[in-house]
Amino acid sequence: MRITALVKRIIQQMLRDRRTLALLFLAPLLILSLMYFIFHTDDTSPKLGVVGMDLKIVDALQKANIDVEKYDHLSKKQALTDDLDGWLVVDDGQLLVTLQNDSPSKAKALQLQVKQALTTMQMDNAPSNAPTLAVTTDYVYGNEDTQLFDVISPILVGFFVFFFVFLIAGIALLKERTTGTIERLLATPIRRHEVVLGYLVGYGLFAIIQTLIVVLYAVNVLDIVLVGSIWYVLLINLLLALIALSLGILLSSFASSEFQMVQFIPLVIVPQIFFTGLFPLEGMADWLLSIGKIMPLYYAADALTGVMYKGFTFSDIAIDLGVLLLFSVLFILLNFIALKKYRAI
Amino acid sequence: MSTIQLTDVQKHFQRRPIIQNVSLSIDSGKIFGLIGPSGCGKTTLIKLMVGMLKADAGHIEVLQQAVPNYNLLQKIGYMAQSDALYTDLTGIENMQFFAKLYSFNKVERAKRITYAADIVQLTNALSQKVETYSGGMKRRLSLAIALIQNPDILILDEPTVGIDPALKLTIWQELERLKKVEKKTILITTHVMDEAEKCDELALMREGKIITHGTPTELKTLYNAKTFDEVFLQAGGAKL
Numbered sequence: 001m002r003i004t005a006l007v008k009r010i011i012q013q014m015l016r017d018r019r020t021l022a023l024l025f026l027a028p029l030l031i032l033s034l035m036y037f038i039f040h041t042d043d044t045s046p047k048l049g050v051v052g053m054d055l056k057i058v059d060a061l062q063k064a065n066i067d068v069e070k071y072d073h074l075s076k077k078q079a080l081t082d083d084l085d086g087w088l089v090v091d092d093g094q095l096l097v098t099l100q101n102d103s104p105s106k107a108k109a110l111q112l113q114v115k116q117a118l119t120t121m122q123m124d125n126a127p128s129n130a131p132t133l134a135v136t137t138d139y140v141y142g143n144e145d146t147q148l149f150d151v152i153s154p155i156l157v158g159f160f161v162f163f164f165v166f167l168i169a170g171i172a173l174l175k176e177r178t179t180g181t182i183e184r185l186l187a188t189p190i191r192r193h194e195v196v197l198g199y200l201v202g203y204g205l206f207a208i209i210q211t212l213i214v215v216l217y218a219v220n221v222l223d224i225v226l227v228g229s230i231w232y233v234l235l236i237n238l239l240l241a242l243i244a245l246s247l248g249i250l251l252s253s254f255a256s257s258e259f260q261m262v263q264f265i266p267l268v269i270v271p272q273i274f275f276t277g278l279f280p281l282e283g284m285a286d287w288l289l290s291i292g293k294i295m296p297l298y299y300a301a302d303a304l305t306g307v308m309y310k311g312f313t314f315s316d317i318a319i320d321l322g323v324l325l326l327f328s329v330l331f332i333l334l335n336f337i338a339l340k341k342y343r344a345i
Numbered sequence: 346m347s348t349i350q351l352t353d354v355q356k357h358f359q360r361r362p363i364i365q366n367v368s369l370s371i372d373s374g375k376i377f378g379l380i381g382p383s384g385c386g387k388t389t390l391i392k393l394m395v396g397m398l399k400a401d402a403g404h405i406e407v408l409q410q411a412v413p414n415y416n417l418l419q420k421i422g423y424m425a426q427s428d429a430l431y432t433d434l435t436g437i438e439n440m441q442f443f444a445k446l447y448s449f450n451k452v453e454r455a456k457r458i459t460y461a462a463d464i465v466q467l468t469n470a471l472s473q474k475v476e477t478y479s480g481g482m483k484r485r486l487s488l489a490i491a492l493i494q495n496p497d498i499l500i501l502d503e504p505t506v507g508i509d510p511a512l513k514l515t516i517w518q519e520l521e522r523l524k525k526v527e528k529k530t531i532l533i534t535t536h537v538m539d540e541a542e543k544c545d546e547l548a549l550m551r552e553g554k555i556i557t558h559g560t561p562t563e564l565k566t567l568y569n570a571k572t573f574d575e576v577f578l579q580a581g582g583a584k585l
Contacts, residue, residue, distance in 0.1 A: 179427070179429060179430075179432070180425055180427040180428075180429035181429045181430065181431060183397065183425065183429060184423075184425050184429030184490075185429075185446070186397065187395055187397060187418065187421075187423040187425070188418060188443065188446040188447065188494075189415060189416070189418040189419045189446065189447065190446050191415075342397065343396065343397045343413070344396055344397065344398055344399035344413040345396060345413040345414070345415055
């Protein structure tokens with residue numbers, strides 16, 4: 001039977017390629033488990049700071065399932081350090097709630113909860129003809145028009161730069177390995193560091209152009225929120241592209257075909273997306289968060305959201321930039337070592 | 346004087362012995378043929394001599410220097426078994442790229458490219474993309490690139506595979522000329538026995554070992570054989 005011949009051949013080939021087989025069966029489990037842990041977060045109640053507030057109000061807020069922290073005095077800096085989702089103060093006899101608004105959906109929910117709590121309290125205690133307590137709202141980041149896209153777009157910009165540079169560099173290098181040109185190249189008196197730097201600069205030039213196009217388009221054409229400096233955005237993305245480039249080149253030495261290179265996407269790219277902040281990181285288990293901290297995109301996303309949405313300056317993103325720099329140095333060094341496979345010296 | 350000297354060289358891959366106790370001396374100004382069936386370890390042995398692989402045991406010297414040695418790479422022209430060419434570039438772009446990896450000034454570089462392209466008769470096809478080349482043209486371009494830095498030693502891994510008889514003759518004539526006029530040492534591998542005849546000296550390889558070596562006439566006399574196929578079969582102890 002010709003069909004059985006075909007089927008048998010396919011089975012033989014699949015069984016030979018253990019890696020593809022493992023990926024086919026195990027990668028979905030990996031991604032699924034990650035998603036399970038990420039979306040299966042504990043319901044955290046929003047954290048609201050109150051300053052010199054009437055106990056009745058505090059009581060009402062707590063009844064509405066809000067985690068209330070009492071302060072005698074509260075500065076904006078203190079509130080952000082304590083990671084409050086918002087804080088409530090009495091200002092000129094009026095209630096003023098300031099929302100951090102780092103996640104618009106969370107901020108809107110908190111705002112609604114506060115309003116409802118206050119309304120319920122008034123209806124219970126006051127005669128119906130009493131003037132209603134007015135609440136004004138202020139925002140730390142963004143404003144009342146902030147949409148989800150404003151917050152996630154900096155992450156998306158970084159992600160696309162990372163993804164495409166990784167894939168293109170990896171496949172280009174893989175082609176050099178399979179056609180033997182890299183071996184031929186190393187039979188000439190070229191130094192290994194010259195090879196690594198040559199590739200980084202050569203493909204890096206295109207990564208820079210891509211980064212420029214993506215960032216300028218996002219900011220100028222799509223009108224994505226950019227509070228901080230565009231130079232920092234470019235700097236972060238360039239570092240990210242450098243990491244993607246060196247990682248792509250490095251991983252291509254563990255792939256023997258384009259197909260196997262593409263297999264790195266669910267293993268290397270997809271898990272990183274989960275830790276960028278596209279999905280809420282609050283309430284995520286500590287062990288899970290520490291996995292995120294070994295991923296370059298985690299730091300890049302943090303820095304990009306910081307600059308583009310929150311208007312962070314250099315000192316605010318210095319740590320992120322430092323970690324990104326360490327990642328690229330590490331991958332570049334590993335590339336240097338990996339080339340020994342093609343030449344003993 | 347020997348240009349390439351191997352002493353008790355061994356190489357394993359995943360515990361499988363590929364090269365077993367090979368000792369070999371290749372004299373300068375000779376065409377030395379390394380002959381043996383596919384998979385006998387010819388390419389591995391060559392890569393050890395160039396310094397791309399490191400021997401597990403034994404000692405290799407090229408031009409009186411221990412291998413692997415970075416400085417020797419300038420003096421060895423290497424032609425790999427697969428045509429390691431950038432097929433999306435033109436012939437001349439490929440040559441320019443490799444020429445730039447050796448220390449030449451611009452004038453000298455242009456001269457070397459013209460010379461090398463001329464030898465393999467590719468001058469007219471240089472502006473074409475390599476992907477349009479035939480198999481033979483690709484081999485010739487690979488050979489031209491091996492010649493580009495004017496090396497003292499040429500190490501050619503199956504240089505005449507897929508080349509038509511007329512061009513094969515031209516290439517052999519050029520190899521003879523390189524040996525006689527330019528005093529180059531040439532090491533070639535082949536599994537085609539009729540090429541064995543043209544070498545000054547031969548080593549027959551099988552399963553990672555040198556089974557016999559000498560001049561073509563010596564070998565034929567030794568084994569009382571008319572052709573190299575016979576020499577090979579007898580030296581390998583094959584029973585017909």
